[in-house]
Amino acid sequence: MNEQEIATLRKLMEYEASRTEPPRGFPALPDIPGGRYTDPRFFELEKEHIWRRSWLLAGHTDEVPEAGCFRLWERAGQPVVIVRAESGDVNAFYNTCSHRGAPVVTDESGKRPRLTCQYHGWSYSHDGELVAIRDPEDYRGMDYSCRGLRSIRCERFGNLIFVNFDDKAPTLLEWLGPVADEWQEFQFDKCRLAARHIFDLNCNWKIAMEANTEVYHVKSIHAKTVSPMLDDRRNVNTFYANGHGRMIAPARKGKAALRAARMAEYPEIETVGEIGRTCTQSYGIFPNWVSPLSHRTIPPLIFWPNGINKCRLETFTFAPDWGDNPAPDGWTQNNGEMLSPVLLEDTEFGEWIQKSVESYGFKGVPLSYQEARIYHWNQSADRMIGIDNIPAELRVGQVMGDEWIYPNDPRVALMEEELAKSA
Numbered sequence: 001m002n003e004q005e006i007a008t009l010r011k012l013m014e015y016e017a018s019r020t021e022p023p024r025g026f027p028a029l030p031d032i033p034g035g036r037y038t039d040p041r042f043f044e045l046e047k048e049h050i051w052r053r054s055w056l057l058a059g060h061t062d063e064v065p066e067a068g069c070f071r072l073w074e075r076a077g078q079p080v081v082i083v084r085a086e087s088g089d090v091n092a093f094y095n096t097c098s099h100r101g102a103p104v105v106t107d108e109s110g111k112r113p114r115l116t117c118q119y120h121g122w123s124y125s126h127d128g129e130l131v132a133i134r135d136p137e138d139y140r141g142m143d144y145s146c147r148g149l150r151s152i153r154c155e156r157f158g159n160l161i162f163v164n165f166d167d168k169a170p171t172l173l174e175w176l177g178p179v180a181d182e183w184q185e186f187q188f189d190k191c192r193l194a195a196r197h198i199f200d201l202n203c204n205w206k207i208a209m210e211a212n213t214e215v216y217h218v219k220s221i222h223a224k225t226v227s228p229m230l231d232d233r234r235n236v237n238t239f240y241a242n243g244h245g246r247m248i249a250p251a252r253k254g255k256a257a258l259r260a261a262r263m264a265e266y267p268e269i270e271t272v273g274e275i276g277r278t279c280t281q282s283y284g285i286f287p288n289w290v291s292p293l294s295h296r297t298i299p300p301l302i303f304w305p306n307g308i309n310k311c312r313l314e315t316f317t318f319a320p321d322w323g324d325n326p327a328p329d330g331w332t333q334n335n336g337e338m339l340s341p342v343l344l345e346d347t348e349f350g351e352w353i354q355k356s357v358e359s360y361g362f363k364g365v366p367l368s369y370q371e372a373r374i375y376h377w378n379q380s381a382d383r384m385i386g387i388d389n390i391p392a393e394l395r396v397g398q399v400m401g402d403e404w405i406y407p408n409d410p411r412v413a414l415m416e417e418e419l420a421k422s423a
């Protein structure tokens, strides 16, 4: 982030703290229909149009360090094997033998010279080509070249591995847009995988994710943990194309040094600038990534549906090489035994809210300006699904126009206007 951007952000923080109503021109947000958390039709639409067509975090290159190393990955409900090839590339394939669909790997992870199906012994290279079959004389005209493993789009951002089931999807970099540039300072290509855990939650995946997509809850849920440190009234939300969002909230007065001292025994990502060091800078990457990046760690929380009323929260910590220290883990206690106190707070009401949204009494969710990143996510989801594909009672209104999408930001002009008035 350059000096000019930092200066504008700092001013925007003051603007946010001083305003007495939502910024001029910011729309009243229509209620989010409750059925989006409970209706099987919406669940199916998400499956078909969101999970099938978005870039999804699948792992880290440390998990497939050498040629032949593989990892089974089924978080998105599809059978996938991720494998490191001799070229150094990381490939993803359906874990589905081209003969009769048996898996080519059944272990969670491992290393194999070939991916060999255990059913009848067909074997594949790490690039997915079919290299040998048993008793080839019993096939007439077998064309090996069209019987390889079905590949899945697989791209890396630094050391992070993303997959996308849609052959026509934009590239990962196009998908991330300006976020990819903003992330350069975090050196994703230097971070190692420090921790990865999974937790089952009893609520729709969006309910869990939304608890991490606004600061409106901080004063109540995190009264003793986050709130004393984070100045929620100075939070600045930014909305990007494709449904991504960012929040930047400074530390409370006098608490910046305390915040910066956290994990002081661990190496820093030296290129991280002032904002990443002194503020909570958190990104929501559509559809299921929330991560407060800092100069110490890159710790995405990833939310996966597990049926309509259950989800899985996957917690990652990526960090620069920690040497002889224990690997940092920003999110759990006792190496994944339980969630950290802050995440326990964030997940506390998920099951209760699920009961509410399933009740006769629940109609919809009125979101405030502070919660607008959730609204932006929902608007973007509908566009991705195709608005006409969604039953009318489950749609959200497209009320936040492009004037709110980065690099547009009407607040900058409003703020200048306010400043000019008070000068």
Ligand code: FES
Residues within 6 Å of the ligand: 097, 098, 099, 100, 101, 102, 117, 118, 119, 120, 121, 122
């Ligand atoms: S199903 Fe794989 S070899 Fe037959």
Ligand SMILES: [Fe+2]
Residues within 6 Å of the ligand: 211, 212, 217, 218, 221, 222, 346
């Ligand atoms: Fe929270």
